[in-house]
Amino acid sequence: MGRRTLLVTFLAPVLAALALWAFAWPAARTAPRDLPLGVAGAATAADPIARQLAARDGAFEIHRYADEAAARSAIEDRTVYGAVVATQRGPKLLTATAASPVVAQLLEQAVRQQAPQGAPVPTVDVVPAPAADPRGxxxxxxxxxxxxxxxxxxxxxxxxxxxxxxxxxxxxxxxxxxxxxxxxxxxxxxxxxxxxxxxxxxxxxxxxxxxxxxxxxxxxxxxxxxxxxxxxxxxxxxxxxxxxxxxxxxxxxxxxxxxxxxxxxxxxxxxxxxxxxxxxxxxxxxxxxxxxxxxxxxxxxxxxxxxxxxxxxxxxxxxxxxxxxx
Known part of the structure; x- marks a missing residue:
């Protein structure tokens, strides 16, 4: 078997392995890592939410905001992907599916897990994805x-x-x-x-x-x-x-x-x-x-x-x- 044949024979598996690593590995390890997330509201109600989210093994990078309007502005400026607003009725979630539908869904799951069992979590899409491409x-x-x-x-x-x-x-x-x-x-x-x-x-x-x-x-x-x-x-x-x-x-x-x-x-x-x-x-x-x-x-x-x-x-x-x- 000539050198060129050997080169082609071994190069193809190497390229296949490299392609699988590059495409499959990141997809298999998808998870939030210091994901910018806002928490808004009065300190007495918002601080416990911020501590709970910050304790999730470095999943979120918490940004504090005084009220919902400030959190909305941060989402529109792409400072954060979403925000949890502490209200008198419980947490309210602000998302931006235009920034990432995957992140918006992930935030909904994370906030619902931390909410009291059976308590509804109203969600507002601040910057929605276009109707022609809702999933991005x-x-x-x-x-x-x-x-x-x-x-x-x-x-x-x-x-x-x-x-x-x-x-x-x-x-x-x-x-x-x-x-x-x-x-x-x-x-x-x-x-x-x-x-x-x-x-x-x-x-x-x-x-x-x-x-x-x-x-x-x-x-x-x-x-x-x-x-x-x-x-x-x-x-x-x-x-x-x-x-x-x-x-x-x-x-x-x-x-x-x-x-x-x-x-x-x-x-x-x-x-x-x-x-x-x-x-x-x-x-x-x-x-x-x-x-x-x-x-x-x-x-x-x-x-x-x-x-x-x-x-x-x-x-x-x-x-x-x-x-x-x-």
């Missing part, structure tokens, strides 16, 4: 196609031999078109995004550019193997680590943190912010995506410059020809 499945399903589109764009630009400024221009133009098409499908047609159309198109375009520029940058520095490196990083790790289908705070550490440093996770967070929360908490993911895009484009330009330096110029070719003739 369409938003969660958008991460992989956008990552694939970015990888494809970066690979095509590299394989077609575009270099330097031409490659950078092609990557930017492609990302803008992908963002517009994706916004037209998700917002205008499906209705699963309900924010400002242009902001959504910009978020989708920036997410695509971050992926495509990174893939093209790896290819410019490493050659064709860079496309594989970029594809594995963005699709095999970025997609399952993104937390878009649940929430970053539900993933095991350091997956939840690392996922937000990769374009799929940052792109999902940015899209959720502009689509449902009027841009609240959009700065960090936008900066992350911008950094990936800038570094990727810089690598594309540096790779082209290095290639030009290595290539013999016309004068050098002329001199070598004369020497050969002599």
């Amino acid at each position: 499945s369409a938003l969660g399903s958008s991460v992989l196609p956008m990552a694939i589109a970015g990888v494809a764009a970066g690979a095509l630009v590299s394989l077609r031999g575009l270099r330097g400024l031409r490659a950078a221009a092609a990557l930017v133009a492609t990302a803008v078109l992908v963002g517009a098409v994706a916004a037209a499908l998700t917002h205008s047609w499906l209705g699963v995004l309900t924010g400002d159309w242009w902001a959504e198109a910009g978020a989708l375009a920036l997410s695509t550019l971050a992926v495509s520029a990174a893939v093209a940058g790896f290819a410019a520095l490493l050659g064709p193997a860079g496309i594989g490196v970029g594809g594995l990083l963005m699709v095999l790790l970025g997609n399952p680590f993104s937390g878009v289908t649940s929430a970053p705070h539900l993933l095991p550490e350091p997956v939840g943190f690392l996922g937000q440093l990769l374009p799929p996770g940052a792109g999902g967070s940015l899209l959720r912010s502009v689509a449902f929360f009027d841009g609240a908490r959009a700065t960090a993911p936008a900066v992350t995506l911008g950094a990936w895009a800038a570094l990727g484009l810089a690598a594309v330009l540096l790779g082209a410059a290095a290639r030009n330096r290595r290539a013999p110029g016309p004068a050098a070719e002329g001199r070598s020809g004369v020497a050969a003739a002599g």
